Amino acid sequence: xxxxxxxxxxxxxxxxxxxxxxxxxxxxxxxxxxxxxxxxxxxxxxxxxxxxxxxxxxxxxxxxxxxxxxxxxxxxxxxxxxxxxxxxxxxxxxxxxxxxxxxxxxxxxxxxxxxxxxxxxxxxxxxxxxxxxxxxxxxxxxxxxxxxxxxxxxxxxxxxxxxxxxxxxxxxxxxxxxxxxxxxxxxxxxxxxxxxxxxxxxxxxxxxxxxxxxxxxx
Amino acid sequence: xxxxxxxxxxxxxxxxxxxxxxxxxxxxxxxxxxxxxxxxxxxxxxxxxxxxxxxxxxxxxxxxxxxxxxxxxxxxxxxxxxxxxxxxxxxxxxxxxxxxxxxxxxxxxxxxxxxxxx
Numbered sequence: 001x002x003x004x005x006x007x008x009x010x011x012x013x014x015x016x017x018x019x020x021x022x023x024x025x026x027x028x029x030x031x032x033x034x035x036x037x038x039x040x041x042x043x044x045x046x047x048x049x050x051x052x053x054x055x056x057x058x059x060x061x062x063x064x065x066x067x068x069x070x071x072x073x074x075x076x077x078x079x080x081x082x083x084x085x086x087x088x089x090x091x092x093x094x095x096x097x098x099x100x101x102x103x104x105x106x107x108x109x110x111x112x113x114x115x116x117x118x119x120x121x122x123x124x125x126x127x128x129x130x131x132x133x134x135x136x137x138x139x140x141x142x143x144x145x146x147x148x149x150x151x152x153x154x155x156x157x158x159x160x161x162x163x164x165x166x167x168x169x170x171x172x173x174x175x176x177x178x179x180x181x182x183x184x185x186x187x188x189x190x191x192x193x194x195x196x197x198x199x200x201x202x203x204x205x206x207x208x209x210x211x212x213x214x215x216x217x218x
Numbered sequence: 219x220x221x222x223x224x225x226x227x228x229x230x231x232x233x234x235x236x237x238x239x240x241x242x243x244x245x246x247x248x249x250x251x252x253x254x255x256x257x258x259x260x261x262x263x264x265x266x267x268x269x270x271x272x273x274x275x276x277x278x279x280x281x282x283x284x285x286x287x288x289x290x291x292x293x294x295x296x297x298x299x300x301x302x303x304x305x306x307x308x309x310x311x312x313x314x315x316x317x318x319x320x321x322x323x324x325x326x327x328x329x330x331x332x333x334x335x336x
Contacts, residue, residue, distance in 0.1 A: 004220065007227070044230075050219050057293045065289040069282040075274040126219040137297030141309045148312065151294070152319040155287050159323035162283040163332045166276050 008048055014041040028074040032067060039063050050126055053133040280332060291320055 018038035025031045046055035
């Protein structure tokens with residue numbers, strides 16, 4: 001137990017350190033990388049609670065996919081640090097009020113009256129062959145079947161919304177289409193031969209042509 | 219159960235040691251003789267046109283969000299794959315409906331051309 005407690009404090013300290021670095025860094029890309037660190041140490045905390053599937057999904061989904069999205073969003077925004085810093089004092093009172101309300105809310109929910117080992121006893125530690133993923137699957141696809149299908153609909157809405165909001169077709173862009181390229185036939189698609197009558201040569205041109213011709217023969 | 223993860227803890231310790239030690243050793247042992255010319259950014263030939271932090275195209279965002287959606291779908295598949303034998307036909311149909319709903323979205327994005335990189 002003592003070793004697990006030590007691990008908990010180490011990972012909790014790493015999480016707090018990374019989270020405070022996220023909100024204090026000037027460079028948003030650095031903040032995003034510190035957020036990766038916070039996610040990984042939170043996954044370790046979940047593993048300590050023996051929620052192994054959640055811990056692995058946190059790394060798979062958040063570190064693997066959501067952080068990529070964050071980095072893209074950060075790089076899509078025009079980051080002008082100077083103007084951001086100029087507005088800092090201006091928005092400070094409002095920010096402090098919002099932060100104060102949130103701390104108060106969190107104290108109401110997570111305060112000593114509703115939190116701690118008295119309200120939530122420590123879960124029994126499981127034997128070595130216990131499979132958290134299988135236990136989750138047993139209830140997710142039977143008891144929580146409706147919520148599971150709702151999740152599919154939410155994902156569908158996310159797909160449609162993302163496409164409707166960000167998809168822009170650019171007809172002016174020129175690009176190669178290999179499937180059309182390989183389907184080119186030898187005759188008509190590559191070279192088009194046009195029969196046309198010979199153009200009559202204007203007399204001025206015949207004079208100069210004739211002159212150069214005689215010069216060359218002499 | 220946590221005993222199974224001791225290897226990963228040792229792996230994390232070794233990996234963080236390997237990744238933290240070389241920069242610290244480098245900064246402690248390496249010579250550092252900085253002067254103004256050495257610290258100035260090196261620019262070849264001409265002055266820089268624009269800021270290096272240029273804005274990304276919004277299309278990267280679309281790719282990332284579609285990736286997240288299908289990543290989540292895969293996360294739902296893992297516990298299902300473990301227990302599908304015990305769940306039997308009902309569990310199979312549950313995932314069938316789940317994937318069916320998402321295939322609608324997949325067909326939509328395919329037909330809309332969201333998977334094409336113009």
